[in-house]
Amino acid sequence: MMFTKHYKKQLLAYAHGELSPHESELVASHLSSCASCRAEFEVIKFGVRLAECLPSVSAPEKLWDGIEAALAGEALRAGQRDSQARTSATAARSRETLRLPASRFSGGGLLPFFARRRAFSYAFALACIALVAGGAWFYVRSTRPTWDVARIEGSPRIDSDRIGERGQLAVGEWLETDSASRAEIAVANIGEVDVEPNTRVRLVTTRLTEHRLELARGTLHARIFAPPRLFFVNTPSAVAADLGCAYTLEVDDAGRSLLHVTSGYVALEAGERESIVPAGAACMTKPGTGPGTPFFEDASEEFVEALSKLDFEGDHSVLESLLAGARTRDTLTLWHLLSRVKGDERDRVYARLAALTPPPDGVTREGVMRLDRAMLDAWKVQLENTWLTESMPAARRVWRKLWK
Helix, strand or coil: CCCCCCCHHHHHHHHHCCCCHHHHHHHHHHHCCCCHHHHHHHHHHHHHHHHHHHHCCCCCCCHHHHHHHHHHHHHHHHHHHHHHHHHHHHHHHHHHHHHCHHHHHHHHHHHHHHHHHHHHHHHHEEEEHHHHHHHHHHHHHHCCCCEEEEEEEECCCCCCCCCCCEEECCCCCCCCCCCCCCEEEEEEEEEEEEEECCCCCEEEEEEEEEEEEEEEEEEEEEEEECCCCEEECCCCCEEEECCCCCCEEECCCCCCCCEEEECEEEEEEEECCCEEEECCCCEEEEEEEEECHHHCCCCHHHHHHHHHHHHHHCHHHHHHHHHCCCCCHHHHHHHHHHCCHHHHHHHHHHHHHHHHHCCCCCHHHHHHHHCCHHHHHHHHHHHHHHHHHCCCCHHHHHHHHCCC
16 A cells, blocks of 8 residues: 555545545544644645635626737737738849849848737637636536435435436535435545435535535434544534544434434534534434433433433433433433533532542542533543443434334
């Protein structure tokens, strides 16, 4: 393989989607573990953001009129010079016939040649301008942001048009599947998204610093090989921000959703509310509330139902049974609850969390009670060792039961 140690020479090609899927996956994997290359990639992304901030200014409408007038004037003058040169040449030939000294006529035979060459130069310049303008138009059309779509089953549609074996999804367009259709979307050069039946999804934007879909309803399965926070999926109740992972996202007709992560991490965000969901965990969302509290899919139904009542119904009477039923793995849920309850309830959550996994040095009860960010993050780093286990699917059954 051409990559030996670092990938800095390939970062620009990676950013513009010029690497093969295999090479892109290698670069993405390397970026997740190499601070040096990651810093270099951030510089590239920063440059792109600066360029995106530049205003788009149209050329003045009279610009081409001025150019055309100038070129026409030059062509007319060239024609006049050519006519004068031909007259001089005729006179020169007459003098030559009369055996007059040619030195008196300033090289008249050369004038038509230079005049014709100048006229040809102006014509060539006009042709070049036309070619450049046409090439620019063709380039803009050919580089219009699109993602490849492959038909898996049935008759998926892009807007109102059925696609054949393959199609192109442009920014702003909807891909829709019926009950018998499935499709696969190539997410630029960073991964794939499988679209299940009865799903409606739109390409919102695609550029170096951000690739974003909107899932209005249905189910998609995403597999992303990219640095964190490059791929996003909007839903009616939250935004799923990829942190380098694979996951399934479902949205029902009421705009509620369920995220199930199979590898890596996903952040669910709505305003200032955020849930970090690791592999093997799930999280529900609801319009008006945003993301609920994440939980592991092997948690008991009683635990998940109590958590749903706390998150979406505001029933705090279930907190005691929730804490009593928490296992060591459920510190994922308890850590998130610290910032979602107050006063005595936060104190009780802290006590149960500390009993399951004591906080590391430097993390105090007082600091946690006031939601000191550095202390919460330090405790989270320690807790993550108990979170990274294999997925045990069960959340879909609980989710559907809860939302009947």
